[in-house]
Amino acid sequence: MTASGMNSQEARDIAYHLHSYTNAARHLEIGPMVIERGEGAYVFDNAGKRYFEAMAGLWSVGLGFNEQRLVDAATRQMQALPFYHSFSHKSHGPVIDLAEKLISIAPVPMSKVYFTNSGSEANDTVVKLLWYRSNALGQPQRKKIISRLRGYHGVTIASASLTGLPNNHRSFDLPISNVLHTMAPHFGSEGNEGESEEDFATRCAEELEALIQREGPDTIAAFIGEPVMGAGGVIVPPRTYWEKIQAVLKRHDILLVADEVICALGRTGKMFACETFGIEPDVLVMSKQITSSYFPLSAFMINERVFEPIAEESDRIGVLGHGFTASGHPVGAAVALENIAIIEERDLVRNAAETGAYMQDRLNALADHPLVAETRGIGLIGALELEPGEIPGQRGALMNRIMQDKGVISRNMTDAMAFCPPLIVSRAQIDEMMGVVTESLDILQQQMPA
Known part of the structure; x- marks a missing residue:
């Protein structure tokens, strides 16, 4: 390679950069x-x-x-308050405005918003808070989370465990305990000959019911699912699927977490995919389009049923011992507010x-x-x-x-x-x-x- 080639962006990337979702050895050969x-x-x-x-x-x-309006929103916020945190009763205008906005557009009644920096962090935090809530309710055995094969919920240790894709587990010693997986709702590959979509949805719900019964209903804290599976292959659920899944969860008092990291803010033709499919979640997770990815930001909304025991436990202990430096970052919140405004205006x-x-x-x-x-x-x-x-x-x-x-x-x-x-x-x-x-x-x- 020539001296100029050795100094190229591609060569320097090969020399110094470890990539996500890439064959690291192959990257040394072909570059970016x-x-x-x-x-x-x-x-x-x-x-x-x-x-x-x-x-x-x-x-x-x-x-x-x-989109220049997002750039301008970030610039204005950088000039006014480039950073502040949300620890120990501190707050700032953009995060207050954004929390209020999200609650106002939620597809079902929600109580509070918690901010993180990525979908993975959001789902990881949801798992922690579900465990925290179970302890608060005096149900320490209720710690298992049911996810689905081919589902995608992130890459941190807990969220990658929820993810139902083999390469997110292989050689990482995952999944962790207390994470269970039920079948993917892909009629195209999982449906039986002569089976209707509605019958297939019934079979999905029956498999979930059987899993809950095997594990013990009082050990299951929540079920998590993407309204439409993304990285697992863009799997749209069959007719009546979510109706039947929710009936099983309600029968056993199991919380429902809707992972709308991909779907939220318009992707399915509704502001939230929960509206598209008639889903009534207790927790709703979003990221990606919340800022159009101009700034790292994610959030999840929880209803009063989830919030109240968490608040009581934090009062008993004296603190909710969880948080990220950049949670609810003022620049990210300002960009998100402008992003949502543009989605609505246009x-x-x-x-x-x-x-x-x-x-x-x-x-x-x-x-x-x-x-x-x-x-x-x-x-x-x-x-x-x-x-x-x-x-x-x-x-x-x-x-x-x-x-x-x-x-x-x-x-x-x-x-x-x-x-x-x-x-x-x-x-x-x-x-x-x-x-x-x-x-x-x-x-x-x-x-x-x-």
Whole structure:
């Protein structure tokens, strides 16, 4: 490598940077694609090539990559109060305003908001507070959390344990104890021959009931689930699923945690996916689109049923012994407030519903392609599942590379190609994206062995 090559961004990244969700050894060979700037739904690499960001970054940049109002909100807050904390009865204006705003738009009555910095931290904290609450109620045995296979809830020790994907557990000595997993609600892969969606949903609920009975209902603190599974393959639950799951939980007085880290603030065509699916959670977790990822921020809302025992226990002990330096950061809170204001002013939730329906139509039109096993989605989140090859994920990885070469960034989850464009996306941009998808499928088919 030349001296100039050794000093390139790519070479320095290889030399100094350990990446998330990357084959670290392979990265030493191929290096990174360096993204330099963004414009609306597009990003540009350091060679000037433009890409349509079909994943909104990481399911998260709702307003696109150069929303000046968010930059201005951060700048104003940096100038006024660049940091303050929320420990020991301290607060500040932006976090108070944001907490009030979130409670006011919650899909069900909520009592308090707790702020963290990522979805992983939020779910990790939820687990701690559920354990704390059980102790407060004099139910120390009620500590188990039920999650689902293929669910995704984060990568901290507790949240990665909730996650139901093998590579988040392998070689990490996870999951921890008191985390249980029930079946994924994917009718396409789990449904039996001749079984209707409603019958499949009944079977999912029956499996949950059986798990609860085996473990003992009085040992289960909560059930956690994404309204629509994201990283597990964009799995939309079958009809009546959430109705039947909630009936099981209510029968045993088990709390429901809705992980809306991906879905909250418009993704499914409603402000919250809980509205889309008739979910009535006790805890609702959000992140990603809360600031369009312009600033690290996450939050969860708890209802009075969850809050009251926690408050009483903190009074008995003298303190709620948990917190992060940057919880409710004033800059993040200011950005979130402006972000939500823009979503409301520009009616982006309706855009997600209407343009999302168009995206689903375009995806479904590819269902008969020889390489397509299934299309699925709702609103502005969808997936195109490829027929598997000899090696799981091989076709998905190749499809991903073909699309990226043609200027569309997607993400393959094994052989499922995910699509989650910014909330600001237009029909013309959906056409652009789907044109590349269609062309890439044809190229992939040509490259398959006869």
